[in-house]
Amino acid sequence: xxxxxxxxxxxxxxxxxxxxxxxxxxxxxxxxxxxxxxxxxxxxxxxxxxxxxxxxxxxxxxxxxxxxxxxxxxxxxxxxxxxxxxxxxxxxxxxxxxxxxxxxxxxxxxxxxxxxxxxxxxxxxxxxxxxxxxxxxxxxxxxxxxxxxxxxxxxxxxxxxxxxxxxxxxxxxxxxxxxxxxxxxxxxxxxxxxxxxxxxxxxxxxxxxxxxxxxxxxxxxxxxxxxxxxxxxxxxxxxxxxxxxxxxxxxxxxxxxxxxxxxxxxxxxxxxxxxxxxxxxxxxxxxxxxxxxxxxxxxxxxxxxxxxxxxxxxxxxxxxxxxxxxxxxxxxxxxxxxxxxxxxxxxxxxxxxxxxxxxxxxxxxxxxxxxxxxxxxxxxxxxxxxxxxxxxxxxxxxxxxxxxxxxxxxxxxxxxxxxxxxxxxxxxxxxxxxxxxxxxxxxxxxxxxxxxxxxxxxxxxxxxxxxxxxxxxxxx
Numbered sequence: 288x289x290x291x292x293x294x295x296x297x298x299x300x301x302x303x304x305x306x307x308x309x310x311x312x313x314x315x316x317x318x319x320x321x322x323x324x325x326x327x328x329x330x331x332x333x334x335x336x337x338x339x340x341x342x343x344x345x346x347x348x349x350x351x352x353x354x355x356x357x358x359x360x361x362x363x364x365x366x367x368x369x370x371x372x373x374x375x376x377x378x379x380x381x382x383x384x385x386x387x388x389x390x391x392x393x394x395x396x397x398x399x400x401x402x403x404x405x406x407x408x409x410x411x412x413x414x415x416x417x418x419x420x421x422x423x424x425x426x427x428x429x430x431x432x433x434x435x436x437x438x439x440x441x442x443x444x445x446x447x448x449x450x451x452x453x454x455x456x457x458x459x460x461x462x463x464x465x466x467x468x469x470x471x472x473x474x475x476x477x478x479x480x481x482x483x484x485x486x487x488x489x490x491x492x493x494x495x496x497x498x499x500x501x502x503x504x505x506x507x508x509x510x511x512x513x514x515x516x517x518x519x520x521x522x523x524x525x526x527x528x529x530x531x532x533x534x535x536x537x538x539x540x541x542x543x544x545x546x547x548x549x550x551x552x553x554x555x556x557x558x559x560x561x562x563x564x565x566x567x568x569x570x571x572x573x574x575x576x577x578x579x580x581x582x583x584x585x586x587x588x589x590x591x592x593x594x595x596x597x598x599x600x601x602x603x604x605x606x607x608x609x610x611x612x613x614x615x616x617x618x619x620x621x622x623x624x625x626x627x628x629x630x631x632x633x634x635x636x637x638x639x640x641x642x643x644x645x646x647x648x649x650x651x652x653x654x655x656x657x658x659x660x661x662x663x664x665x666x667x668x669x670x671x672x673x674x675x676x677x678x679x680x681x682x683x684x685x686x687x688x689x690x691x692x693x694x695x696x697x698x699x700x701x702x703x704x705x706x707x708x709x710x711x712x713x714x715x716x717x718x719x720x721x722x723x724x725x726x727x728x729x730x731x732x733x734x735x736x737x738x739x740x741x742x743x744x745x746x747x748x749x750x751x752x753x754x755x756x757x758x759x760x761x762x763x
Contacts, residue, residue: 292348302391308380310347334398390492400492418484436480450493454500471511478510520680527729553658555620562613564698565681569593572634592700605700608720688726
């Protein structure tokens with residue numbers, strides 16, 4: 288009677304997957320030897336993963352039956368050698384079980400997923416395909432950024448197959464960007480995109496958490512932070528000077544009339560961004576004469592920040608008090624009031640396709656930057672502000688004026704933690720908002736002008752009464 292050899296050394300189960308370390312006897316090998324392999328079984332379907340070593344049925348049986356003799360000798364018997372081999376195989380088996388357990392924590396197990404984790408190859412998915420999938424499911428602006436990041440990754444690393452990506456792959460990419468003079472800001476943006484892709488691959492079970500390359504530890508990849516923009520702002524006096532240029536239309540006489548009109552509009556938009564709580568041009572382009580505008584008695588604008596509207600339930604709402612300087616600018620460059628209509632329809636020109644909308648906003652931003660540079664050069668300034676300076680200027684100037692930081696944060700649409708009740712409380716009434724935003728320009732003379740207008744509207748008897756009161760106060 289033939290002896291029945293043991294063909295399975297050890298087995299375990301993780302979730303729906305049964306795992307065994309076996310002698311793979313599906314195909315006869317030369318010399319009667321067979322490869323040892325890990326066998327993964329899910330729903331009666333099997334996946335064999337060879338470990339490299341080959342044994343005859345008798346040799347593998349001996350390894351499976353081997354026991355520790357307890358002897359300590361430099362000359363080892365066959366039994367002792369078999370036991371050591373058994374221990375090594377069991378350790379190897381346990382390491383693979385750990386991998387499957389790691390996979391089981393992130394997503395539903397499948398043989399395809401296990402094969403991808405073990406080999407880094409997958410016929411249906413890859414690191415770059417997951418990246419592309421993320422691009423296709425992002426908003427237009429983010430998709431553009433992720434697409435550029437992916438192109439940069441391929442340029443310096445190449446088109447990798449499957450999930451053959453590691454910390455050293457990312458480091459190679461970083462080195463290539465640094466050698467070509469990429470700024471820390473750009474590298475940071477690209478790496479954050481890559482981190483999102485890596486996290487998604489981990490979530491889907493294609494990459495292990497143990498291999499995660501990003502973090503603050505010195506042994507990991509730290510995503511650089513861009514240089515500070517604290518100095519990129521105009522103070523109140525500089526903003527006031529620009530406002531005076533706009534009001535008085537004090538442009539170089541050498542400029543053509545058609546160009547002056549363009550500069551006047553761009554300067555107006557620049558000032559509007561500053562006086563509208565430093566909002567971005569993307570928000571200016573979408574600003575409407577909505578119901579809130581009319582409910583407030585045409586005293587305020589209200590909108591949801593485009594950049595954060597999908598990230599927050601309630602913290603991206605912004606209310607803008609329409610102070611007098613802002614109203615004056617609007618009277619010159621904004622569209623006539625129409626319920627639901629755009630305040631600045633000339634930016635988007637009726638376009639609704641999000642890709643084209645983004646291009647038109649970028650074009651307008653570019654126009655503002657170019658024309659502001661020409662204007663500030665004509666004013667003999669040594670700085671050339673762009674639209675991004677408006678937001679920094681709003682925050683910095685109100686901070687320097689002693690305005691509460693929570694008002695500045697709320698006005699800019701920055702999210703904050705709050706309870707449900709707080710959402711119904713108008714912390715800063717309109718009058719307070721106007722008081723704070725009036726600090727954005729130094730227009731003390733405007734107050735005198737307003738007083739003069741009031742005095743001119745009074746009757747002689749009313750003026751005499753005022754003079755009498757002033758005299759009595761003087762005597763006191």
